[in-house]
Amino acid sequence: MCSMMIKYSHNNIISMDSTFSTNKYGYQLYTLMVFDEHHNGIPIAWVISSRNTIDDISKWILALFSIGNKERPDWHVQTFITDDATAEIEALR
Numbered sequence: 001m002c003s004m005m006i007k008y009s010h011n012n013i014i015s016m017d018s019t020f021s022t023n024k025y026g027y028q029l030y031t032l033m034v035f036d037e038h039h040n041g042i043p044i045a046w047v048i049s050s051r052n053t054i055d056d057i058s059k060w061i062l063a064l065f066s067i068g069n070k071e072r073p074d075w076h077v078q079t080f081i082t083d084d085a086t087a088e089i090e091a092l093r
Contacts, residue, residue, distance in 0.1 A: 004044045005068055009034035012078035015041065016061075018052065018085060028052050032064070054090045 005014070019029040030047040047060050068075055 003071060004042070005032075005034055005064070006072050006075050009036075012076060013081065014077055014079070015081040017083060020052070020085075026050070030057075052085075 013035050015033045015035070017031055022029075028049050030049065031043055032045040032047075033041040033043050035041055045064065049056055065077065
């Protein structure tokens with residue numbers, strides 16, 4: 001997952017979006033994508049979560065970036081794209 005994030009991300013842009021309780025259990029499905037040099041989206045990770053809190057989102061985002069930085073210390077996210085979901089925006093700050 002992290003190696004795909006580093007290998008395929010062009011300009012280190014990552015996008016995240018969630019389904020926001022579209023199933024009967026109320027679980028969210030988060031999708032993380034990077035964009036290649038042709039601006040095609042490449043899914044690199046999915047997270048299923050029963051909660052949509054800042055703390056929960058922060059945990060897996062930080063874990064992903066931490067592993068990515070261990071794999072390649074000079075890599076960092078240049079741009080992170082998300083919609084207007086408050087918990088996602090606050091988790092990125």
